[in-house]
Each structure stands twice: as structure tokens, then as C-alpha cells.
Amino acid sequence: MSLLSASAEAAPKGRLQLSGLPRLARRHPLVFIGGGLLALLIILALAAPLYASDPLNLYPFKRLQPLSAEMWLGSDNLGRDVFARTAFGARISLLVGLTSAASTVLTGLLVGIIAGYNRRFDSIAMRIMDGLMSIPTILLALALVSLTGAGIGILIVAITITHTPGTARLVRSVVLGVRERPYVEAALCGGARLPKVLWRHILPSTIPALMIQSANLCASAIMTEAGLSFLGVGVPPEIPSWGNMISSSRLYLPIAPWSVFAPGICLAVTVLAVNLLGDGLRDLFDPRATRRR
Amino acid sequence: MALYVLRRLVSTIAVMAMVGIFIFLLLRLAPGDPAAIIAGDTATPEMIANIREKLGLNEPLPVQFAHWAHSILSGNLGISIFTGRPVLELISQRLEPTISLAILTMILSVTIGVTFGILAAWRAGGLVDRTLTALATLGFSVPVFVVGFFLIYFFAIRTRWLPVQGYQPIDHGFGPWLVQLILPTMTLALVYVALIARMTRASMLEVLSEDYMRTAAAKGVSSYSMLFHHALKNAGVPILTVIGLSFAYLISGVVITETVFNIPGVGRLVVDAINNRDYPVIQGVLILASGMYVLINLAVDLAYTLIDPRIRY
Numbered sequence: 001m002s003l004l005s006a007s008a009e010a011a012p013k014g015r016l017q018l019s020g021l022p023r024l025a026r027r028h029p030l031v032f033i034g035g036g037l038l039a040l041l042i043i044l045a046l047a048a049p050l051y052a053s054d055p056l057n058l059y060p061f062k063r064l065q066p067l068s069a070e071m072w073l074g075s076d077n078l079g080r081d082v083f084a085r086t087a088f089g090a091r092i093s094l095l096v097g098l099t100s101a102a103s104t105v106l107t108g109l110l111v112g113i114i115a116g117y118n119r120r121f122d123s124i125a126m127r128i129m130d131g132l133m134s135i136p137t138i139l140l141a142l143a144l145v146s147l148t149g150a151g152i153g154i155l156i157v158a159i160t161i162t163h164t165p166g167t168a169r170l171v172r173s174v175v176l177g178v179r180e181r182p183y184v185e186a187a188l189c190g191g192a193r194l195p196k197v198l199w200r201h202i203l204p205s206t207i208p209a210l211m212i213q214s215a216n217l218c219a220s221a222i223m224t225e226a227g228l229s230f231l232g233v234g235v236p237p238e239i240p241s242w243g244n245m246i247s248s249s250r251l252y253l254p255i256a257p258w259s260v261f262a263p264g265i266c267l268a269v270t271v272l273a274v275n276l277l278g279d280g281l282r283d284l285f286d287p288r289a290t291r292r293r
Numbered sequence: 294m295a296l297y298v299l300r301r302l303v304s305t306i307a308v309m310a311m312v313g314i315f316i317f318l319l320l321r322l323a324p325g326d327p328a329a330i331i332a333g334d335t336a337t338p339e340m341i342a343n344i345r346e347k348l349g350l351n352e353p354l355p356v357q358f359a360h361w362a363h364s365i366l367s368g369n370l371g372i373s374i375f376t377g378r379p380v381l382e383l384i385s386q387r388l389e390p391t392i393s394l395a396i397l398t399m400i401l402s403v404t405i406g407v408t409f410g411i412l413a414a415w416r417a418g419g420l421v422d423r424t425l426t427a428l429a430t431l432g433f434s435v436p437v438f439v440v441g442f443f444l445i446y447f448f449a450i451r452t453r454w455l456p457v458q459g460y461q462p463i464d465h466g467f468g469p470w471l472v473q474l475i476l477p478t479m480t481l482a483l484v485y486v487a488l489i490a491r492m493t494r495a496s497m498l499e500v501l502s503e504d505y506m507r508t509a510a511a512k513g514v515s516s517y518s519m520l521f522h523h524a525l526k527n528a529g530v531p532i533l534t535v536i537g538l539s540f541a542y543l544i545s546g547v548v549i550t551e552t553v554f555n556i557p558g559v560g561r562l563v564v565d566a567i568n569n570r571d572y573p574v575i576q577g578v579l580i581l582a583s584g585m586y587v588l589i590n591l592a593v594d595l596a597y598t599l600i601d602p603r604i605r606y
Contacts, residue, residue, distance in 0.1 A: 145567075227549050271436070276430065
């Protein structure tokens with residue numbers, strides 16, 4: 001996140017409108033590949049019940065089975081179908097990733113815009129954000145989750161709290177850059193009320209940076225969810241998620257590597273898709289930075 | 294300069310105070326009775342009352358905070374509920390593996406990351422650059438524990454070249470210590486190599502486009518000398534910054550890596566503390582880790598003037 005160029009240089013308008021999908025693929029291959037892969041993963045996750053068996057079914061006589069025509073990705077230590085669990089696990093990763101990114105963008109936007117406009121709020125809010133940023137993400141999330149016990153809701157709340165400071169700082173820096181621009185002053189002089197100016201003139205200028213940021217947030221949220229579930233404090237064990245699948249199968253790595261690698265590879269591919277989309281969006285919105293990077 | 298250092302110190306203290314308030318409030322403002330949370334699901338009302346008394350939870354919040362802050366500042370992080378030992382003692386017993394892992398990771402990732410970054414910037418847009426950039430993106434995308442299990446499977450289980458997991462204290466010999474730490478270090482370093490390589494590349498490219506680099510080339514400076522003497526020195530500040538900021542990731546990574554490789558470090562201590570709801574231990578580790586993060590970034594800020602004499606405050 002620290003590498004993200006928080007530049008407010010918006011792309012020339014109309015570039016996206018002009019281009020169809022093939023043109024997007026040629027001009028911004030990363031957006032196309034990353035976005036396409038992500039869309040595919042979302043469809044596969046939503047359609048999981050159509051092609052995978054029940055991920056909770058136990059086959060006690062078929063424990064730790066290797067890959068076969070019957071169980072494509074073999075079975076785990078309790079005789080559960082790794083393929084089915086991996087397919088359903090995608091739902092958790094994507095659900096947590098996308099909702100956490102959305103809620104973080106909302107809280108970050110709210111804090112950032114107000115902080116950019118109100119000095120008094122700014123000095124208090126930014127000190128709070130500095131403090132929150134100083135507590136390592138996983139530790140803070142661990143502590144938050146440990147208070148209420150594992151669950152998807154608290155996981156999203158914990159990820160949102162730990163990721164809000166960075167987003168709020170980003171929005172604030174964009175707002176500070178924009179608020180002195182002539183068009184904002186003109187709007188205010190012309191008698192527009194502040195809330196309207198914020199909504200019509202300030203908010204749109206934060207969108208490019210926020211779109212890149214939401215991809216970063218989504219990737220980070222998926223990683224954090226998987227990490228916490230791996231540590232045993234994320235998604236409860238009865239719901240299959242990639243993180244807790246790896247956690248429960250890790251002791252069987254020597255005899256059933258597929259039960260660890262299948263969710264692991266899916267996790268990596270998903271985060272890669274989101275990261276590619278994020279890199280692509282950065283190129284799209286900030287072509288100057290691309291040439292340097 | 295003195296004024297700047299003073300200002301920086303004051304803001305550091307302010308940030309630490311904020312961290313303290315958070316960590317204090319975390320347990321107190323959580324939904325439900327903190328004493329009941331600590332006591333667990335099988336506690337009797339007497340046990341809960343006992344814990345509440347012990348933690349001073351019957352007093353008003355500001356009084357509690359004053360007591361708590363006072364004991365933290367005098368170096369007392371409290372007593373572990375689960376083991377009955379002082380938290381500071383528990384943490385210091387676990388420090389060696391964690392610090393070993395962190396230092397080895399930093400050494401490995403700075404050497405490889407900076408080298409890769411320079412190589413990529415040297416022929417920007419070329420095959421090396423594109424390969425390294427692609428690898429960096431991949432490095433960002435594979436979670437620590439997935440990397441760890443891949444390495445364990447291929448380098449320990451299949452080939453038996455390296456031990457699967459565990460830790461050897463350094464006073465049992467440098468060799469065994471290092472051998473045990475090779476896989477964990479590689480696991481943890483991957484993200485930092487990617488991060489530092491990316492930052493180095495960006496920072497080097499910026500410097501390489503400066504006029505004085507063209508002058509150096511014109512007067513016949515070798516490309517080695519150009520990259521390492523002229524460019525790298527000037528590209529140092531952003532690289533140092535990213536190393537400081539990435540310390541927070543390092544701590545998060547350590548927690549997971551220690552679990553993967555079964556290393557008895559501070560990370561394992563926290564995870565065990567969370568499973569036991571040993572809140573004083575969690576608090577203690579949070580405070581120390583955040584304190585380290587803040588101090589390291591303070592040190593990085595102050596080091597700017599050393600590596601770049603042009604920066605004056």
C-alpha cells in the first residue's frame with residue numbers, strides 16, 4: 001500500500017467510454033486479465049453448488065485419498081472432498097475480500113473527506129489513525145477477533161478497522177490537493193453549500209485513487225482473512241475457507257499435499273488477479289507513474 | 294535539526310499514547326464483560342468476580358487507565374492469567390527466535406531486493422526487468438503460509454535437504470541455528486524482496502533520469518560505478534523508508550511463519566495467548582510490537598540526514 005502512488009492525476013475522461021473490451025485488452029492488458037480472472041472466480045464461487053458436491057460431507061472410508069476421477073482434488077484427513085471445499089472456500093475469500101474493501105473505502109472516505117475539510121477534526125482523527133497504523137495489522141485483528149470469537153462478521157469489522165487509516169490518509173491527501181483548486185473556490189463563491197461541493201466536486205476527484213486502493217484493500221483483506229483463519233481465529237472451522245482448510249490439513253502435508261496445495265494455489269491465484277487489476281488500474285489512471293515504475 | 298528531532302520525539306510520544314489508549318480500551322469497550330471473556334465459557338461467577346478484582350475492573354475507566362499506564366511505563370506489563378508469570382518474562386523468553394528470524398529476513402531481503410531492483414532499473418523495459426517485475430507481483434500475491442508449505446514440501450519432505458520445522462537456539466551452535474532458519478527466512482523474505490525490489494527500481498529510475506547521470510555517462514563513468522556510486526546513494530531515502538514501513542508487515546509475517554514452522558517465538562506466544570484468552574500477554578505483545586514499529590520509523594526518519602546530507606531540518 002505504501003508503494004501506491006496516491007496521485008490525484010485523473011485519467012483523461014472518456015478513454016474508458018471510447019473503448020470496447022478488445023480495446024481495453026490491448027491498451028490495459030492488466031485490467032483485462034486481472035478483472036477477467038476475478039470475474040471468472042466470482043462466477044465459479046457463486047455457481048459452486050451447481051458443480052461441486054456438499055463440502056461438509058464426510059467419507060470416513062476415503063480419508064487422504066489422492067486425486068481421482070471421483071474426487072478431483074482428492075480428500076482430506078476427515079475424508080472430505082477437497083475439490084468441493086475449495087470451490088466453496090472461494091465464496092468466503094471473495095465475500096470477505098469484497099465486503100471488507102467496500103466497507104473500508106466507505107469509512108476511509110468519510111474520515112478522509114471530513115479531515116480534509118475540518119482542521120479540528122483533522123488533528124484528532126489523524127492522531128487516531130497514526131496510532132491505529134502503528135499496531136501491526138495481524139496483531140490488532142487477532143486481538144479484535146479474540147474478544148468476540150471467530151466469525152465472518154467480526155472478521156470484516158477487524159479488517160475494516162485495521163485498513164481504514166491508510167485509506168483515510170489517502171483520501172485526505174487527495175482532498176487537500178483539490179480543495180484549493182479554482183473550480184472548488186468558484187463553486188463556493190457561487191453560493192454552493194459545502195456538502196454539495198464535497199459531493200459534486202471533491203468526491204469525484206478521489207475516485208481514481210480509491211479504485212486503485214480498493215483493489216489493494218481487497219487483496220490485503222483476502223490475505224488477512226486467510227491468515228487469521230490459518231491461525232485458527234478467522235472463519236469458524238465448520239465453514240470451509242481456504243485459510244482454515246490449510247490449517248486443518250497442514251499436519252497431513254507429507255501424505256496428502258493436495259489438501260494443502262489446492263486451497264493455497266487458489267488463494268494465490270485470487271490475490272494475483274486482484275493485484276493485477278490494481279496494477280492495471282494504476283496504469284490506467286496514472287499513466288505518468290507507469291512509465292517511471 | 295535539534296528542533297526537528299524534538300518535534301519528532303514529541304509526535305512519537307503522542308502516537309505511543311494513542312496506541313496505549315487503544316490497547317487499553319480494546320478489552321474494556323468490547324461487547325460483553327471483559328472478566329467473563331478472560332475467564333472463558335466454563336467460568337463460575339466467583340471466578341469472574343475474582344478476575345475483575347484482580348484487573349481492577351470495578352474502578353472507573355480513567356482511574357483504571359491511570360493505573361494501567363503507570364505500571365506499563367514502569368516496565369510492568371502485567372501477569373499472564375494462564376501461566377501466572379510476568380508477561381515481560383514470557384516475552385523475553387521468546388524473543389531470540391523471533392529476532393533471529395526478523396534479522397535474517399531483513400538481511401536477505403535487503404541484499405536480494407536492492408540487487409534485483411538495480412538490475413531491473415539498469416535495463417528498464419528489458420527482459421530482466423519484465424521478469425523481475427512479474428516475479429515481484431507474484432511475490433506479493435502468494436500468502437506467507439502457502440509459500441512456507443511449498444518450501445517445506447519440496448525442500449524438507451521430498452528432498453530432505455533441510456529440517457521440516459523447529460528451532461535451535463544460537464548457543465547450541467551457529468550451524469544448526471542457521472540451518473533451521475533457512476526455510477522460515479526464505480518464506481518470510483519473499484514479500485520483502487518483492488517490496489524492496491519494486492521500490493528500489495522506482496527510486497533508481499527516478500535518479501537515473503537526472504541530468505547529472507547523463508553528465509556522468511558523458512564523462513565516461515563505468516555503468517557499474519554509475520549504478521552503485523552515483524545512483525544508488527541518491528536513491529537511498531525511499532528505499533530506507535519502505536524498509537521502515539515494512540516492519541509492520543514483518544511482524545504480521547512473523548506470527549504466521551512461526552506457526553507454519555513451529556518456532557517458539559513471540560508470534561507463537563500471541564497465538565497461544567489468544568487461544569487461552571490470556572489478555573495481559575496479548576496486550577503486552579501489542580504494546581511492544583507497536584513500540585518497536587514507532588521507534589524503527591523514528592530511527593529511519595532521523596537516518597535520512599545521514600544517508601542524504603542534502604536533507605536538512
